[in-house]
Amino acid sequence: MTATNHVPEQLLRISGPGTAPVCAPGTVGDELSPALAEELAGLLKALADPVRLRLYSRIAGARGEVCVCDIQDVGVSQPTVSHHLRKLREAGLIDCERRGTWVYYWALPGRIDLLDQLPRP
Amino acid sequence: MTATNHVPEQLLRISGPGTAPVCAPGTVGDELSPALAEELAGLLKALADPVRLRLYSRIAGARGEVCVCDIQDVGVSQPTVSHHLRKLREAGLIDCERRGTWVYYWALPGRIDLLDQLPRP
Numbered sequence: 001m002t003a004t005n006h007v008p009e010q011l012l013r014i015s016g017p018g019t020a021p022v023c024a025p026g027t028v029g030d031e032l033s034p035a036l037a038e039e040l041a042g043l044l045k046a047l048a049d050p051v052r053l054r055l056y057s058r059i060a061g062a063r064g065e066v067c068v069c070d071i072q073d074v075g076v077s078q079p080t081v082s083h084h085l086r087k088l089r090e091a092g093l094i095d096c097e098r099r100g101t102w103v104y105y106w107a108l109p110g111r112i113d114l115l116d117q118l119p120r121p
Numbered sequence: 122m123t124a125t126n127h128v129p130e131q132l133l134r135i136s137g138p139g140t141a142p143v144c145a146p147g148t149v150g151d152e153l154s155p156a157l158a159e160e161l162a163g164l165l166k167a168l169a170d171p172v173r174l175r176l177y178s179r180i181a182g183a184r185g186e187v188c189v190c191d192i193q194d195v196g197v198s199q200p201t202v203s204h205h206l207r208k209l210r211e212a213g214l215i216d217c218e219r220r221g222t223w224v225y226y227w228a229l230p231g232r233i234d235l236l237d238q239l240p241r242p
Contacts, residue, residue, distance in 0.1 A: 107242030119182035121228030
């Protein structure tokens with residue numbers, strides 16, 4: 001053990017199992033940059049609410065656009081639904097358009113694909 | 122328009138574009154159940170922090186396990202790193218084992234795969 005205590009950390013990182021008994025049986029792989037981590041954290045915060053997730057899933061799961069009247073039945077008041085839909089819009093996850101009495105929503109593909117940047121085990 | 126104003130909502134949902142001028146050009150597709158939405162929201166909350174995301178990405182991106190000494194350099198204090206790692210553990214995203222001086226972390230595959238339940242546009 002003593003012989004490897006002074007091996008520079010970088011050497012420990014790139015050495016394999018068995019050769020670096022001090023602290024490095026694995027290697028650190030792909031990681032998110034600080035900037036991407038900030039962006040992804042914002043996206044996750046926008047989604048990290050059960051009602052927002054249900055609303056988003058109804059919109060993203062639809063083929064094309066959906067009328068707000070078809071998605072707002074999630075057990076909360078209409079103003080609360082509007083609040084959650086606004087948060088999803090501000091996060092760039094959905095967009096909408098008013099036509100007459102109704103507002104139509106659709107999901108935007110680009111932003112949610114940030115999830116794919118997160119390394120999986 | 123008047124003729125369709127009294128069509129039951131269910132009929133509007135299953136009718137296609139053009140046949141339901143009142144409010145339903147699209148159809149609501151796959152959606153998260155309330156229970157799954159709660160579970161996924163908890164997972165997203167656990168990840169929705171830039172430092173936690175960076176730590177998780179270092180662990181999940183590694184092949185196998187990593188020593189805490191190789192991942193803790195994320196610009197915050199060591200107690201803060203420990204706090205974030207504990208949150209990731211409590212969320213079932215990672216696990217760890219102490220061996221001598223060091224603690225080794227690895228990512229658990231099951232929990233993060235909940236992300237795949239979220240419909241994408």
